[in-house]
Amino acid sequence: MENKRLKIIIAAAAGYISLIIFSNLGSLRILNIAGLSVDGGALLYPFTFTMRDLLHKKTGAQITRFTIWLAAGINILLFAFVWMVGALPPDPTVGLQAEYSQVLAPGMRLVAASVVAMTIAELIDTVVYSAVRRKYGARKQWLRVILSNAISVPIDTAVFLLIAYSGMYEFSVLVGMFVSNLIIKYVVSLLSFGGVYLIKEDND
16 A cells, blocks of 8 residues: 555656646747647646645645755756757757757746746645645545635746746737636646545645
């Protein structure tokens, strides 16, 4: 039983961190969906909410906060490595070398935006989730997810967009991206929050 619990914890933590990284890379591209500007990372990022909630359910707030900080550190290391590779001289016999830096160089600003927004929003989310959990115990697990996401998602989205894209796009584009991100994140949250019922809850 302990091995099963450990596997769930590792899978949730690894899934959370991996989805954060994939989302940051996806955010390098701005999409147009139904007339709204959407950063590509928004298509995947909402699934991190379910991973985080599963981790919180099995381990409590302390391990969840540690995982949030760990994800932030790994993202910084990722884009530091990307910057280092881009700064080194390319092989002139291989084509499309300049495009590497042109595409991934903006990632340094994105990772700063992601780390700040994610850390602030996720820590706030953890506080709300823990408060609802203490109040209702194992009951109303759906309420933890809905309330915590309802508060943290707008904060995460606003902070990320302001840091990542302010000055790069018109304000109207940022507003459109904010609205579209909220819609996508809330829809995915509603569709996926039932996943927290798939595993048994452990005590803090």
